Amino acid sequence: MKGRREGPDDPVEGQDDAGKPAPDFRYTLLNTPTVDRRLDSKLLEKAIKRHVVAQVRDGGGNGVDRSDQVPGMEPDMLLDALLVSDQAFLDTVVPSLIDNAVSLHTFYRVIVRPVAARLGDLWCEDEINFVKVEIISMRLRLMCNQLVARRMAGRTPWLEDERRRVLLAHTGGDRHTLGFSMAEAFFQDAGWHVAGGSDLEPGAEYYEALRHGHFSLVALAFSRDDACDPTELAVRTRMASSNQHLKICYGGVAVSANPDRYRVAGADIVAVDAPDALRQAEIMLLGGRGGSRDARGPMEPLASVSDHEPLDGHE
Numbered sequence: 001m002k003g004r005r006e007g008p009d010d011p012v013e014g015q016d017d018a019g020k021p022a023p024d025f026r027y028t029l030l031n032t033p034t035v036d037r038r039l040d041s042k043l044l045e046k047a048i049k050r051h052v053v054a055q056v057r058d059g060g061g062n063g064v065d066r067s068d069q070v071p072g073m074e075p076d077m078l079l080d081a082l083l084v085s086d087q088a089f090l091d092t093v094v095p096s097l098i099d100n101a102v103s104l105h106t107f108y109r110v111i112v113r114p115v116a117a118r119l120g121d122l123w124c125e126d127e128i129n130f131v132k133v134e135i136i137s138m139r140l141r142l143m144c145n146q147l148v149a150r151r152m153a154g155r156t157p158w159l160e161d162e163r164r165r166v167l168l169a170h171t172g173g174d175r176h177t178l179g180f181s182m183a184e185a186f187f188q189d190a191g192w193h194v195a196g197g198s199d200l201e202p203g204a205e206y207y208e209a210l211r212h213g214h215f216s217l218v219a220l221a222f223s224r225d226d227a228c229d230p231t232e233l234a235v236r237t238r239m240a241s242s243n244q245h246l247k248i249c250y251g252g253v254a255v256s257a258n259p260d261r262y263r264v265a266g267a268d269i270v271a272v273d274a275p276d277a278l279r280q281a282e283i284m285l286l287g288g289r290g291g292s293r294d295a296r297g298p299m300e301p302l303a304s305v306s307d308h309e310p311l312d313g314h315e
Contacts, residue, residue: 073096074111076118078093082140094150097147112143112178137178168198168200169202172224202236211240221255222251222255222262231266249281
């Protein structure tokens with residue numbers, strides 16, 4: 001199917017270390033008075049394209065393990081349907097995944113990630129506009145969320161494991177990226193209680209949630225290196241938490257582009273993508289309780305986590 005493609009309570013202080021990989025260049029350029037206005041349009045166009053590709057590919061990694069397949073579906077097939085808004089086909093995607101017992105990990109790795117990478121290429125090649133990128137990214141997020149909801153609906157209820165409680169928050173910049181939505185979907189699919197979201201950022205509400213939520217993990221997304229001081233944020237997060245054993249996970253576009261900066265900032269987990277964040281979180285919990293699985297009931301998150309590829313080269 002081929003279609004025509006369209007041409008504590010105070011917020012953490014910011015830093016002066018802009019210019020690192022994958023900052024929000026739209027914000028930087030539009031708020032820099034020294035930029036020559038005659039060059040604005042060209043500079044901004046190049047900067048936005050670089051930024052959008054990073055956001056679309058957030059946690060995209062490289063390559064696909066072709067030993068896994070999604071029956072009746074290929075990345076190009078889904079992308080073409082998304083580009084021409086083939087609703088009849090799109091309505092069959094999630095039911096087909098459920099019927100064929102396709103896990104979220106497999107759908108993400110074999111289909112979603114290649115589609116997102118190709119979407120970024122099309123944007124750079126001027127074959128699609130920004131609105132189309134946003135719409136397709138939103139549809140991919142909805143598909144993954146629907147897949148998780150359908151999978152959870154078919155499961156036998158289990159007792160909630162209090163150690164699988166994660167608070168998601170964003171440090172600023174573009175919030176509604178594919179990678180951030182994937183984090184929520186993967187943790188929910190693995191049986192974690194998920195609180196917060198893309199609209200929660202370090203501030204009064206964030207620290208209040210830490211005081212009363214008794215979370216075992218806080219996952220923070222960085223879209224820009226200049227959003228805040230990651231070291232200070234880690235300190236304040238631990239100070240505010242009611243759990244003295246709280247673990248902190250850093251991820252997002254800026255982290256994927258410059259992980260070494262965040263490894264030395266006090267985070268327990270530095271994740272290249274959503275599956276990697278979940279994999280490391282599960283290993284961390286198992287190490288802390290001697291590998292017991294009794295509280296998980298019928299859920300077996302590690303069985304699905306294990307099909308995430310090694311981290312070397314994200315492949």
